[in-house]
Amino acid sequence: MAPHPLLFTSCALVALGVYGILTRRNAIGILLAIELILNAASLNFILFGRWVGGVDGQAFAIFVIALAACEAAVGLAIIMGLYRTAKTVLADEVNLLKG
């Protein structure tokens, strides 16, 4: 069976996200890249859900969106805190967790 063309889109989204994670210096950029990966996952849920039948895939996609919103809120709060203590939002300049 041939893969659905939209699967290539989600592959591209994941690749873009990973690339963004690894290359972005700004913490907000990393957060955005994570959003891309999550959206790729949501797309896959919907595609495979349609193929299998039923609404499970779509329900999971809704969950992922809600989860992403939470993650964005927590992530942004962390970034605010980080800015207050370290006076920067550039992730590679912060190594407070160095062992």
Place this chain on the structure above:
Amino acid sequence: MSPMLAWIPGLPLAAFAVLILVGRRLGRASAWVSVAALASSAFLTLQLTPHVLDGQRLAVSWRWLSATDPAWFLGLAVDRLSWVMLVLVTVIGTLITIYSIGYMQDDARFSRFFAYLSLFCAAMLGLVMANHFVLLYACWELVGLCSYLLISFWFEKPEAARAGRKAFLTTRVGDTGLLIGILALWVTAGQLHLGRLEEIRTFFVLRDQTWWLTIISTLIFLGAVGKSAQIPLHVWLPDAMEGPTPVSALIHAATMVAAGVYLVARTLPLFTPESLRLVLWIGLATHLFAGTVALTMTDIKRVLAYSTISQLGLMMTALGLGAASSAMFHLSTHAFFKALLFMAAGSVIHATHRQDLRELGGLGRHLPWTRALFLIAALSMGGFPLLSGFWSKDAILLSAREHAPWLMWTLLGGAAVTAGYIFRLYLRCFHGSPVASGCGTPHDSPAVMILPMAALGLGAAFAGFAGPGVFHVHGGLDVPMLISSSVALSIGVTLAFAVGLKRRVLVPAVLRPLGTKLYRLAANKYYVDEAYQRWIIGPFLDATAWLSRFDRRIIDGAVDAAGLGGWRIGQWKERFDRVVIDGIVNGIALVTRSIGHVVRRAQTGVIHHYLFWVVAASVMLMLWIRAVSA
């Protein structure tokens, strides 16, 4: 009326508490606190008179030990017997306390003296009012403590400190007997109430166990022997004269030493014929023994001390005859005239600062009051007709005559000895040639000392008339007895005059070596102290020295060896601990630490490194899944 009973010992006790706490601030006034408390007690006691003479028994009691079944009730009770003692202690105590104000006026521990005196009176009052053996024993010991504190009141003098210790230890022998007796009574009869002695007696008689009564009463009598200075525990009383003279008068003549007589009189229902015979013999031996010693003593207070022992022996003799009322009668009259004798002696000592008969003489002119009062007391003690001592002594002699004629003749001989030593003392103090003394002309004591003496003089003269009313002894004169006791008195006085004062030698030449030997024997107090030193104290000290060596060598050695062994084992354990246990713990820590040292390198803190590892791991995982599923 009964609840007021607690005030009688309570007031002197309160005076003691006040004086011991703030006595130093009160200064001279502290004496009057004591006098006021005692006088109030005396007043309360005298208020009881009509009730007691009616034959009532006033009592108050309270629950003391409720854990036992039945609960113990301690309390105070006054009957005729204890009422007599109460009157003696409070009245004579008050007078002697007043006298002490003059006698102790220059003493540095003035208020302390009156505090102790008050405590003594409280304890003595508690002792005679106690209705239970336990309370009686507590007061008994408290009285002994006060005696110790007051004998060694001038503890700067080594003799006084030693005398206090001797008194305490010697009476302790007797007290232990009393304690064992009380315990035995509790174990066997289970009843310690002093009001139920007849029940206890019946209990033993019904079970045919009167030998228990003999044992218990002998043990109780042992306590009385210690307190009342009977043979063989009499040695402390002469030494107790190191204390201040008012103490000798109150405690060691009038009241405390009489506690033994009181105890035997109180517990007389427990005494069997066997133990009464013991009481009789001990009393008689003490009476004669101490009387002959008193003839030879040269220290005023020691003469009086041996005289006290002798008179206590006479009371014990009366108790041994079962004549408790005569004994208590003599106890009361004796308390008056002996306290007066001591106070007069104290007055002499106060005036001349001497108490050796060889340095005294012809004081009659300088101390007219003291002399007159001393004479009254001496006549009363010698048994001059119609004075108090005459009545009480005759009561005892009459009891003795009923018992056995030989006993009466022996006691008459004792009476002659009594008259002999007391008039020897009187004549050598107040008559004869004045001895040049270095302290100028002696003068009579101040009124604060003379007035109490005069009051006691009245008692010494007239207390005998209370005999029939209070003590139910034979009233009226027994003419043969009057004549024979007067003859005994005259013989004693004549000999005292001829031998004691004029130094005539009446012993025929043949008997002179024997006489000298007997004199020396009596003058050395029959070597009782030396015998104790040699046969009891010496071996005891040797035994303790031996035990001390045993202790040092064997016991200490064992303890030291055990300690050393423990120390060695401890050292080994310490080494094991250090090398093995610590090694394991430290080794684990070291391994963990070095692993951590390597692993921490990965923890750079840079997010990109972590994310790189996440991505790389995901890729590897994916490739691995493919490889597996293919």
